[in-house]
Amino acid sequence: MRVPYGWLMDYLEAEITATELAHALTMGGLEVEEVQQWTSEDGTASDQVLLTKVTANRGDLLSMIGVARHAAAVLGTSWKLPDIPWNLVAEPVSGQTLVSDGRVTIELADPAGCPRYSGLLMQGLTMRPSPQWLAHRLEAAGMRPLSHVIDCTNYVMLELGQPLHAFDYDRLRDGHIIVRRAMAGERMETLDRQERNLTAEDLLITDPAGPIALAGVMGGSSTEVGPHTTRVLMESAHFDPTSIRKTSLRLGLTSEASYRFERHVDPNGTLRAIARVTDLILATCGGEVVGKALDACAEDFSPRRILLRPRRCNAVLGTDLSADEMARCLRAIDCQVTPCPEGLQVEVPRLRWDIEREVDLIEEIIIVHGYDKLPLTVPGRLAQSGVLTRRQKQVRLVGEVLRQCGLNETLSFSVFGPGDLDRLGLPQEAPERNMLALGNPMIETQTHMRTTLLPAMLEACETNVRQRVTDVALYEINKVFLPRPAEPLPDEPLRVAGVLMGSMATSDWKSTLDRGQVAGGPQVPDFYTVKGIVQQVCDALGVTGTSFGRAHHPAFHPGRCANLLLAGQPIGVLGEATAEVQQRYDLPARVYLFELELEPLLAAACEYKPYRQLPRFPALLRDLAFVCPDDAAHDAAALETLILQSGGEYLRDVAVFDLFVNAERLGAGMKNLAYRLTFRADDRTLTDDEVDALIERIKDTVTSKTQARFRDY
Amino acid sequence: MLDEIALMQTEAEAAIAAADSEAALEELRVKYLGRNGLVRGQFQKLGSLPKEDRPAVGAALNQLAKGLEERLEARRAELAAADADRALLADAIDITLPGRSHRVGKRHPLLATLDEMVAIFLGLGFRVVEGPEVEDYYHSFTALNYPEYHPAMDEQMTFYCGPDVLLRSQTSTVQIRAMEHMEPPVRIVVPGRCYRRDTVDATHCHTFYQLEGLLVDEGVTFADLKGTLEIFAREMFGERCHVRFRPDFFPFTEPSAEVALSCTLCEGGGCRVCSNTGYLEVGGAGEVDPNVLAGVGYDTDKYTGFAFGVGVERFTMLRHGIDDIRLFYSGDMRFLGQF
Numbered sequence A: 001m002r003v004p005y006g007w008l009m010d011y012l013e014a015e016i017t018a019t020e021l022a023h024a025l026t027m028g029g030l031e032v033e034e035v036q037q038w039t040s041e042d043g044t045a046s047d048q049v050l051l052t053k054v055t056a057n058r059g060d061l062l063s064m065i066g067v068a069r070h071a072a073a074v075l076g077t078s079w080k081l082p083d084i085p086w087n088l089v090a091e092p093v094s095g096q097t098l099v100s101d102g103r104v105t106i107e108l109a110d111p112a113g114c115p116r117y118s119g120l121l122m123q124g125l126t127m128r129p130s131p132q133w134l135a136h137r138l139e140a141a142g143m144r145p146l147s148h149v150i151d152c153t154n155y156v157m158l159e160l161g162q163p164l165h166a167f168d169y170d171r172l173r174d175g176h177i178i179v180r181r182a183m184a185g186e187r188m189e190t191l192d193r194q195e196r197n198l199t200a201e202d203l204l205i206t207d208p209a210g211p212i213a214l215a216g217v218m219g220g221s222s223t224e225v226g227p228h229t230t231r232v233l234m235e236s237a238h239f240d241p242t243s244i245r246k247t248s249l250r251l252g253l254t255s256e257a258s259y260r261f262e263r264h265v266d267p268n269g270t271l272r273a274i275a276r277v278t279d280l281i282l283a284t285c286g287g288e289v290v291g292k293a294l295d296a297c298a299e300d301f302s303p304r305r306i307l308l309r310p311r312r313c314n315a316v317l318g319t320d321l322s323a324d325e326m327a328r329c330l331r332a333i334d335c336q337v338t339p340c341p342e343g344l345q346v347e348v349p350r351l352r353w354d355i356e357r358e359v360d361l362i363e364e365i366i367i368v369h370g371y372d373k374l375p376l377t378v379p380g381r382l383a384q385s386g387v388l389t390r391r392q393k394q395v396r397l398v399g400e401v402l403r404q405c406g407l408n409e410t411l412s413f414s415v416f417g418p419g420d421l422d423r424l425g426l427p428q429e430a431p432e433r434n435m436l437a438l439g440n441p442m443i444e445t446q447t448h449m450r451t452t453l454l455p456a457m458l459e460a461c462e463t464n465v466r467q468r469v470t471d472v473a474l475y476e477i478n479k480v481f482l483p484r485p486a487e488p489l490p491d492e493p494l495r496v497a498g499v500l501m502g503s504m505a506t507s508d509w510k511s512t513l514d515r516g517q518v519a520g521g522p523q524v525p526d527f528y529t530v531k532g533i534v535q536q537v538c539d540a541l542g543v544t545g546t547s548f549g550r551a552h553h554p555a556f557h558p559g560r561c562a563n564l565l566l567a568g569q570p571i572g573v574l575g576e577a578t579a580e581v582q583q584r585y586d587l588p589a590r591v592y593l594f595e596l597e598l599e600p601l602l603a604a605a606c607e608y609k610p611y612r613q614l615p616r617f618p619a620l621l622r623d624l625a626f627v628c629p630d631d632a633a634h635d636a637a638a639l640e641t642l643i644l645q646s647g648g649e650y651l652r653d654v655a656v657f658d659l660f661v662n663a664e665r666l667g668a669g670m671k672n673l674a675y676r677l678t679f680r681a682d683d684r685t686l687t688d689d690e691v692d693a694l695i696e697r698i699k700d701t702v703t704s705k706t707q708a709r710f711r712d713y
Numbered sequence B: 001m002l003d004e005i006a007l008m009q010t011e012a013e014a015a016i017a018a019a020d021s022e023a024a025l026e027e028l029r030v031k032y033l034g035r036n037g038l039v040r041g042q043f044q045k046l047g048s049l050p051k052e053d054r055p056a057v058g059a060a061l062n063q064l065a066k067g068l069e070e071r072l073e074a075r076r077a078e079l080a081a082a083d084a085d086r087a088l089l090a091d092a093i094d095i096t097l098p099g100r101s102h103r104v105g106k107r108h109p110l111l112a113t114l115d116e117m118v119a120i121f122l123g124l125g126f127r128v129v130e131g132p133e134v135e136d137y138y139h140s141f142t143a144l145n146y147p148e149y150h151p152a153m154d155e156q157m158t159f160y161c162g163p164d165v166l167l168r169s170q171t172s173t174v175q176i177r178a179m180e181h182m183e184p185p186v187r188i189v190v191p192g193r194c195y196r197r198d199t200v201d202a203t204h205c206h207t208f209y210q211l212e213g214l215l216v217d218e219g220v221t222f223a224d225l226k227g228t229l230e231i232f233a234r235e236m237f238g239e240r241c242h243v244r245f246r247p248d249f250f251p252f253t254e255p256s257a258e259v260a261l262s263c264t265l266c267e268g269g270g271c272r273v274c275s276n277t278g279y280l281e282v283g284g285a286g287e288v289d290p291n292v293l294a295g296v297g298y299d300t301d302k303y304t305g306f307a308f309g310v311g312v313e314r315f316t317m318l319r320h321g322i323d324d325i326r327l328f329y330s331g332d333m334r335f336l337g338q339f
């Protein structure tokens, strides 16, 4: 809200500059975001304007006297109301849901929505513009001066916080105001010339002919005050905040009035505001009041009584305040405080609707006392030690392993769009297309919660390439969001994904020394790099029972794609992206990707790996090579299995160390695979003869069961 | 005779010292100590000496032979060492060429900062709890004491997936989920990702990280909250950093405070980073509203608690001097490799 300093100081008794005041208000809970220098459009007036940011619970701060009252409390000074001609509203015609003086009738047909409605009739008015001082004040507060009657309603709303509405009495049927809910299908035109369709939730001000105002939100055009209006019925009412908010939200229509009503307006301020606004109108427009004010009030708005226990107050705050000190703080916000055996009996004026409970009083006490005077202590009881759970440590470990493998950690958005899955080449029936949609997305490429991290990995590559960075090695550990049948909330499992492109080394310069040694050079990742990384992750977690199986995934090269299998179940995919994917993301080199489900890996992780006895007798190493067709029946794992099966108990390890493919030397479609075999016994040193016999058995098995030929080294 | 020996020793020692190769040393060895060498020649003259002189001259000759042998050996070692030095020198390489190493990846700066924040609270006995990012209305608002149709909802700028399903706009939702599953004392922090419909620019993003804290126990006071955050501030930014509380409003805390830290760049004097206020707003905090505690079935007469939520982006940007929040989600290797 814009609070002109000069205007505010009419009500605040303090010697204080705008800047000092802004600081005091801010520290007291009414944030002043800025103190602006303001000059009127005609250049004849200037002031400083405090831009306040009012929290949603403090509707009482949305007026000049509200700010003055708060400032007085935090500064320890006093504030005052403007001159209110109380005689104008003395001895009003009062009643609960129906009041009438013959000329005006007020009927509260929905007391829950409108528990109070005050009115006053004026006649003999001449429509004029506002005097300059008033127009300037409105302008400083950010409102455009219109005609004097309207300006006065705005002025008093800004001054006292009570929204007002002026009806042209002569356009009102029978002078009869009925406050009720709209009927189905009812319509009305609001002051902004919009035709509004109403629902049974909307609270209306009506006359016997139909709606004349959208209660607390905006007046209707049918009873609008115009240049020829001479008789005005002034409305000063109290509405239920929720009702106003619902209508305002539904119609997308907010006004200065609805903004205030949503945040509660003092229900005891209706007559005061009418007196003030009538006085201002008559001073410029001439005319007179007809009869007495009317005041229909269906609810008891006497102060709320709350008991404050000083011990409880200090126990919540951690302070050592006396009951007298607490009473002083509460009186500063206009509460009546009476000591009683249990502590303090506090009467809270209704304008502070937000103070309902003892704890609310406690907050007011520390606000007035000063948050800066709060002592610094620490909680007395140390209940537990702070440690990460096993799962939390393991998730961190996965990240550490990937960083050790040379991948930087990246973060990407949890929202994406179906277009990302199109780019990945996923068909319409892909499970990843079962996504949770946002009801109110901000941009059209981010409309759903992601179901895979792969698009983010490729997009990161794309971004880097655009910056001419072609060496990319990234990983992300994050959630995907998988809708669950018959569950409102999705499953949010953790995934880990990574991408490799270009070179892996920090500095890939190569040196060839005169003795012919070559060192360094680019380490270009391939399928086996990404597979090795995945294996490192499994190994670090101590997950056993994993394997790799050939897999098909639309985003991956059909011959260079594998699933990570845990107990035979696929829990991840890895491999080389297809040329199409590479093209769609405009990437200059082959890209290797992986995405693993972290949850099953974490579940299978072992907390402490068991120690394996170090060997006591030396091993014998033998190299063995086979020439065989380069097909699935002769893949590395198939041969390895045969070797292991036929090698006997002393064969401890089989490791590929060379793959050689050369059509000229081996024949088309053939390959040479070389293995290093480790033989060891636990209780003695093996002899060459023993191992030679085993090697013969292995050779026989492999060559008899496959088309592989033994190749002598 | 003894004079002759002394003269020979002087000559031989000078020649050995001057020898500059293995071959020259060998030549000298043959000349003096060889089968027909000069020293042996002297031994042969011993017989012609008077009997009483023989022991003294013999001893002198032995002394000479042993001495020359040692000199020769020492000089040989000297020459070998010099050769080795020359060979090493010839193998010298250019040490200014760039180092070659296996690249080690880097932790994302946002998460590194979050780790550090979490570590401080682990040290204070808090444990880490996580919760869903897609939440229901109840845990997001109702249980946090947000009245229905309340203007406080406007500030949340929530992404909705349905009338009852939304993306959490604050980690406070996890307070409820945690308390639903445990009895006091509750002493937890919740690091996590939140979402708000905020247009992305250099200082705003619809995705952000928060660290939420919650402590519920007997006798937990507002002053305890301020003291705990003061410890956090000092650990993060040094001994001179302190916490400022200002009244604020959150439906789930009462009293509530906006939390600001004194700007350690200008020591409170005001600078560009703190918009000349001397303070940096970092989050919100307060005593847990009794309605929230009652909602999860806690005895509000027995237990009180405090809660706080602080942003992570601001700290990260501050400590590294990062000026554009979008870099965090760029995946840019040049950015991520720096930390």
Ligand SMILES: [Zn+2]
Pocket: B263, B264, B265, B266, B267, B268, B269, B270, B271, B272, B273, B274, B275, B276, B278, B279
């Ligand atoms: Zn500063």
